[in-house]
Amino acid sequence: MTTAKPTQLKPAAPSNPSVGSRSGGVFSRLGIGAKIGLIPLAMALPIGVLLALYVSSQNADLAFSNKERVGVQFLSPLKDTLESLQKHRSSSGLVLIGDRGFVSAEAASRKAVDATLKRLEALSAQFKSQVNISEAVAETLSQWDVVKGQTNAGIISAPGSLEAHTRIISLLRTTLDAVANQSNLILDPDLDSYYTMNSSVSTLPDLLESVGRAQAQSSTIASSRLINEAERASLGLILGQATGQLKELKNNLGYAVQGNASLKADLETLSQSAQDKTEALVNLYSNRVLNTVNLTTPVRQIYDAGTRALDTIYGIYDRNVVVLDRLIAVRVGQLEQARNLSLLAVVLVLLLVVLLIAAIVRSITRPVRQLVEVVEKVGQGDLSQKASLITGDEIGVLARQVNGSIDLLRETNRRNAEELERTKKLQSNIGAFLSVTMDISDGDLTQRGIVSDDVLGNVVDSINVMTEELGYTLKDVKKTADSVNLSSNQMTETTEDIARGAQATVLEVGRVNLSLTDISTLIRQTALSAEEASQLAAQTLSASQEGTKAVQDTLNNMVQIREQVSSVAQRMTSLEARSSDITGVAETLNTIASQINLLSLHALLEAAGAGEAGVRFYTVAGEVRELADSSAEAARQVATLVRSVQADVLLVSQSVLSSQKQVEAGYLVATQTGERLNDISKLALNSARLAQSISLATQEQVKGAAQVQQVAQTIAGIARESNSTVERGQAAAENLKVLAGQLEQNLARFRLPN
Numbered sequence: 001m002t003t004a005k006p007t008q009l010k011p012a013a014p015s016n017p018s019v020g021s022r023s024g025g026v027f028s029r030l031g032i033g034a035k036i037g038l039i040p041l042a043m044a045l046p047i048g049v050l051l052a053l054y055v056s057s058q059n060a061d062l063a064f065s066n067k068e069r070v071g072v073q074f075l076s077p078l079k080d081t082l083e084s085l086q087k088h089r090s091s092s093g094l095v096l097i098g099d100r101g102f103v104s105a106e107a108a109s110r111k112a113v114d115a116t117l118k119r120l121e122a123l124s125a126q127f128k129s130q131v132n133i134s135e136a137v138a139e140t141l142s143q144w145d146v147v148k149g150q151t152n153a154g155i156i157s158a159p160g161s162l163e164a165h166t167r168i169i170s171l172l173r174t175t176l177d178a179v180a181n182q183s184n185l186i187l188d189p190d191l192d193s194y195y196t197m198n199s200s201v202s203t204l205p206d207l208l209e210s211v212g213r214a215q216a217q218s219s220t221i222a223s224s225r226l227i228n229e230a231e232r233a234s235l236g237l238i239l240g241q242a243t244g245q246l247k248e249l250k251n252n253l254g255y256a257v258q259g260n261a262s263l264k265a266d267l268e269t270l271s272q273s274a275q276d277k278t279e280a281l282v283n284l285y286s287n288r289v290l291n292t293v294n295l296t297t298p299v300r301q302i303y304d305a306g307t308r309a310l311d312t313i314y315g316i317y318d319r320n321v322v323v324l325d326r327l328i329a330v331r332v333g334q335l336e337q338a339r340n341l342s343l344l345a346v347v348l349v350l351l352l353v354v355l356l357i358a359a360i361v362r363s364i365t366r367p368v369r370q371l372v373e374v375v376e377k378v379g380q381g382d383l384s385q386k387a388s389l390i391t392g393d394e395i396g397v398l399a400r401q402v403n404g405s406i407d408l409l410r411e412t413n414r415r416n417a418e419e420l421e422r423t424k425k426l427q428s429n430i431g432a433f434l435s436v437t438m439d440i441s442d443g444d445l446t447q448r449g450i451v452s453d454d455v456l457g458n459v460v461d462s463i464n465v466m467t468e469e470l471g472y473t474l475k476d477v478k479k480t481a482d483s484v485n486l487s488s489n490q491m492t493e494t495t496e497d498i499a500r501g502a503q504a505t506v507l508e509v510g511r512v513n514l515s516l517t518d519i520s521t522l523i524r525q526t527a528l529s530a531e532e533a534s535q536l537a538a539q540t541l542s543a544s545q546e547g548t549k550a551v552q553d554t555l556n557n558m559v560q561i562r563e564q565v566s567s568v569a570q571r572m573t574s575l576e577a578r579s580s581d582i583t584g585v586a587e588t589l590n591t592i593a594s595q596i597n598l599l600s601l602h603a604l605l606e607a608a609g610a611g612e613a614g615v616r617f618y619t620v621a622g623e624v625r626e627l628a629d630s631s632a633e634a635a636r637q638v639a640t641l642v643r644s645v646q647a648d649v650l651l652v653s654q655s656v657l658s659s660q661k662q663v664e665a666g667y668l669v670a671t672q673t674g675e676r677l678n679d680i681s682k683l684a685l686n687s688a689r690l691a692q693s694i695s696l697a698t699q700e701q702v703k704g705a706a707q708v709q710q711v712a713q714t715i716a717g718i719a720r721e722s723n724s725t726v727e728r729g730q731a732a733a734e735n736l737k738v739l740a741g742q743l744e745q746n747l748a749r750f751r752l753p754n
Helices: 032-096 100-126 134-153 158-182 191-224 229-259 261-290 299-379 394-441 455-609 611-747
Strands: none
Touching: 032 100, 032 134, 032 158, 032 191, 032 299, 100 134, 100 299, 134 158, 158 191, 191 229, 191 261, 191 299, 229 261, 261 299, 299 394, 394 455, 455 611
16 A cells, blocks of 8 residues: 655635735734733723822812811911900900009000011911901001000090900901801811811800900999999890800810710810800809999909900810811821822832733733744645644634644645545455446345455445345245245135134124113113112201201390390399489488478568568568479479389389290200201211212212123124124235245245355
8 A cells, every 4th residue: 555645735825915905904003912002001091080080189188178277377366366355455444444453454465466466467478379368457457556546545435445346356256257268167078177167266256255345344344333234234145145155165066076086085175164164254243243233343353253264265265276287287197198199009000000011912922923923834834833832811722723723734634645545445346346246136146245454345245244144035035935825725714713703702792782781771770769869868968957057046046135135134123223213312302392391481481570671582482482392293293203113114124034034945945956956967967978878889880881881892893893804814815825926936036045
């Protein structure tokens, strides 16, 4: 056997050159690595925008909190200005009414106001771009210069000085509100810092102003030793406002503690100190100034008490501002830390993404590039190449498929060469086998083909075996044909005997069928009689059950009647007792009528003895006597009617008792009747069951007779079919005999082996 040389694959020329050179746009000119790199770049654009917006939001929050800290820097100078103005208001008012003991205090407070206003002016100029209160500060300085000059010259009264100072303080409080609004303090987002801010911007300044005004007014009143109603009303209003503002301060600090439990120690101490000092001052001014007639308390005591309270509350204000600044500073630090961490995280994530993209692109482009080189060489006909870099992804699957395809091409070339050699040998063997099959087809079953080692050898071997088996089979067929010819003669004689027996069987089955028909008719009549007996027993049972039900209903009604009669007897007994009570009432009325008659008689006698003065009384007494007679007559009639009713009630009670006994007797008879009907119902039930059993048994007999009759008819049919079968068997035996003769004639043309 010669081996054919493997054919080499040649690259096929493209049928349409324009297809391979068709342009796919800009991206078709890029490599796969560049295309993959564009995907994260496209994704990075929206992510970058979102990160920029996020960082911008964090910067906005940070700028918001930093601006709040600028506003906090204004709180202390404004507080110091308010404090010095309030002290100057109190001391200058006392100096203006002639109390020279407060001259030094007035001078010290005047210098303090000048210093705090200059500091406030400098701070306003420093942060003008963020918090612009320069106009308000200039207006405050202008008004202060006017009040200061009037006070030094003594050309303003104490009430006028109080009013002027109050206007300046009001302007400063308006400035404080402007600082809170412009520096975002009023918009603070956190619960703890918001209520701490609200205390510094609103509640504490209100409380300080109320206490300061109370000090100034109480000191002026104590100095003059007089208080009019207008001053009393004004001072009472101020003290009431201070109490309400103190409560509001406590609530604000409590809300701040709820938002931040770490502030509890600081803010609760502040709240308690403010409450103690303010309540002590309010009690002092109420008891020694507001609600007293003789003002004997020294001015210095009133002034010093207010100063101590103000110093305490201003100390609380300073500590509250420190807490507020600390809270905002902590928030600013947290925001800066969060922003820095966000930026660091963004940088790290971008770096990791770049490294990951580079690794992914490299892991994809290297095997793809190697796979392209292998495919190009295989396309040129070089089947010795294979992909060596096999990965675990889809590219690795593609590489394994390419290697498998190369192996398949190699195996295909080898098999094509072997198949060509086998084809030539097979054609030679087929020519030799065709001559053998021609002899076999002519009837010579002694010929055999040559068995080769290819596919045709199996076919030749099978046909040789089949030819040999066919020869032996035809020998057996010839012998069988001779035997069939002999047996067909014997079968013809046997079928004639079977036919005669089948005809006799059909006649006997017909006579048995007639007898079974008569028996079945008698059983059906018996079943009908049993069915009628069962129906009568069921009717008897139904009637007995209805009677039992009727007796039961009668018993139920008798029970109700017995209960009603018993109830009527009880009511009649009660009615008899009530009639006795009515008799007693009638007797009482009769006695009362007798007494009234006797009294009217005495009244007539007294009226007659009184002469003309007793005429009217005599007439009334006569009418009373007639009324008493009528009452006595009515009482007698009532007694008569009651006795008649008692007699009727007694008769009815006796009748009810008699009826109750009759009802009891009827109930006993009805109970016995129900028991007897129950016995009858049981007997009827047993009779119905027995009749039903008889009916079922007769119905089963009818079914059995019908089945026996059906079996007899089946036997008759089988006998008739047997007769027909025997006749067909006779015809088949004759045909078999003819076919056996024809088979012997056909076998004569074959040449059979020995």
